[in-house]
Amino acid sequence: MASSPLQLSTPLRTLFLSPSLGRLPRIPFQASLFWQRVTPKTLVFSTGIRGVSGPGRFCSRAKASMAGTTTEKGKGKVEVFASEEDLSVSLAKYTADLADKLSKEKSTFTVVLSGGSLIKSLRKLVEPPYIDSVDWSAWQVFWVDERVVPKDHDDSNYKLAFDGFLSKVPILPGNVYSINDALSAEGAADDYETCLKHLVNSGVISVSAATGLPKFDLMLLGMGPDGHVASLFPGHPLVRENEKWVTFIKDSPKPPPERITFTFPVINSSAHIALVVCGAGKAGPVHAALGNGRNSEPLPVQMVSPEGEMVWFLDKDAASKL
Incomplete structure (x- = not known):
């Protein structure tokens, strides 16, 4: 899909070109085309590019497991797995299937990480068959929330994703949209929202016909033991924010205190949400969201309700109270 070039703000363009980015690890460039013959139960993917990676752009420009038990709930499909390993296998196939389908339909696949x-x-996803079969060049990567710390800080969600995922797959670095960590929390949130608006206007991100908000292809969400998602915490006023696409928090109950986060209107405009929860310590909020009990004040996880498809990926410990 053709798109007009994104115009960078001066502070972001300056930061993107800063020599300080060189401190982050680089991935060697390797170009390849491939076609893989597979069994009927495995997806066939088109050509892809094994390419460069690196710190990405600032957002201003940065075999399936059958062990799961699937049920349909009022808040989406619920899949429960015997182990986190089985869950990971199924999540990889789900993500790869969706990426293959959507990237063939519209040449891009917009993914939001937490x-x-x-x-x-x-x-x-960084293992065969996916590492050599997914069309990684179609991926456009965003963050549902981020801590306002340097990108090489241990608290950075960017660093977490880079070390564990992005550095191992050939997603084009210009398709990775991280925050400008040189700005204040408020400035970084405003800048990230501006970036999203540019990408919506240029057709990189789809638009929800229902809300007019950005419609990401897949939002991959986790959940905290208190039921928070993104950086939207129980009882915090930001859970009710309905004007901004991206907002900021300076008093996060979980450190570090300064963060940016997507708001629920944007989260719930997604085409697909995968909510991934593991561990017995999170069984309570899972029960609150999916069980029959009622509580006077809904937890943030209970407010996740996309206009598209929602799938819960739970290990047996997280589902132990259902």
Whole structure:
């Protein structure tokens, strides 16, 4: 899909060209074309490019497991797996299937990542058959939330994703949209929203016909033990924000305190949401969201309700109270 070039703001363009970016690890360039013959149960993917990677652009420009038990709930499909390993295998196939379908339809695949254990659960995507069969050149990568820290800081969701996923797959570095960590929390949130608007206007990100908001192809969400998603925490006023696409928080109950986050209107405009939850410590919020109980104030995870498809990927411990 052709698109008009994105115009960078001066501070972001300056930061993108800064020599300080050189401190991040680089991935060797390797170009290849491939075609893989596979069994009927395995996806066939088209040609792809094994290419460069690196710190990406600032957003201003940066075999399936059958062990799962699937049920249909009012809030989407629920898949429960005997182990986190089985969950990871199924999540990789789900993501690869979706990427293959959508990238063939419209030449791009917009993916939103979160932090926490989600990146670990994506690890099967960096292994065969997916590493050499997914059309990684179609991927456009974003973050549902980010900590306002340098990109090489241990608290950075970018660093987490880079170390565990992005550095291992040939996604084009210009298709990775990270925040401008040289700005304040408020400035970084405004800048990221401006970036999204540019990409919507240029056709890289689709638009929801229902809301007029950006419609990401796949949002990969985790959940905290308190039921928070993104950086939207229980009882915090930001869970009710309905004007901004991207907002900021300076008093996060979980450190570090300064973060940016997508708001629920944008999250819920997604075409597909995969909510990935592992561990017995998260069984309570899972039950609150999917069980029959009622609570006076919904947890943030209960407010995730996309206009498209939602699939819960749970290990047996996270589902133990259902």
